[in-house]
Amino acid sequence: MAPVNPTGAIVAAAAISIAIASYYYLSKSNKKTNLSEATGCEILGKCEFLNPGGSVKDRVAVKIIEEALEAGKLSRGGVVTEGSAGSTAISLATVAPTYGCKCHVVIPDDAAIEKSQILEALGAIVERVRPVSITHRDHYVNIARRRALEANEFASKHRKGDQVNGKELEQINGHGSDEAKKSSIFSSDCTGGFFADQFENLANFRAHYEGTGPEIWEQTSGHLDAFVAAAGTGGTVAGVSRFLQVKFFPTLHLLFIYNWDVTEILYLLTGKESRHQVLPG
16 A cells, blocks of 8 residues: 555555445445545555455464464474464465465354365365353364364374384385374374464564554554554454554544454353354344
């Protein structure tokens, strides 16, 4: 996006949100105008849907994997795991092979089958599991966490199993004879696992504090009145707003839109375990 020279602007994190809002306005007014003209503000959209994986989550996937590699928590040949039926899973599946890694995604089996097909087309291993309570050990996110631990255990046993008294066992076509490998969901050359943990991993925040935020500052030439973003994990709104607040505090207005998970609402209201499920309608 080329620099602009407005007296003030409102930036939305994804242009598609502006497109939807513009369509809504036009459908109500039947006037051929755009949202900027309708509001009297210059509204800019950052086109994150043009990233290779189709969303802003590509930034997060790159940051998570690069930091894990730098910290030695992940190595080439390793598997990145995540519990996600959304954009993060697609981004991890898109990015991981670039770093010589594989991707293992765990999703609830009531998610659209098309999501599994997209992930598999990108080369990811997709594990569909029954929906259970958020607090259950077999919630899909918790299973993804376990898969990373299992990958590390598998890689460790594999390394030990290939050596006896410091000498490598005979292999055929690069594969040893360990029977456990045959039943494993991991390839014999797996070097370990790493749980991306998008909700708790601060690399999510840093991807936007160090990348998206500075880009918005530069691309608007520092002329900005408000920043609007939708929030899922909160990484985008937290990282970008933190950077921009340093530049604009106290004049910048921040607005984020958060879609509460039905199970989160039920748990907060009742204090009881609830079940992730796709509701009709």
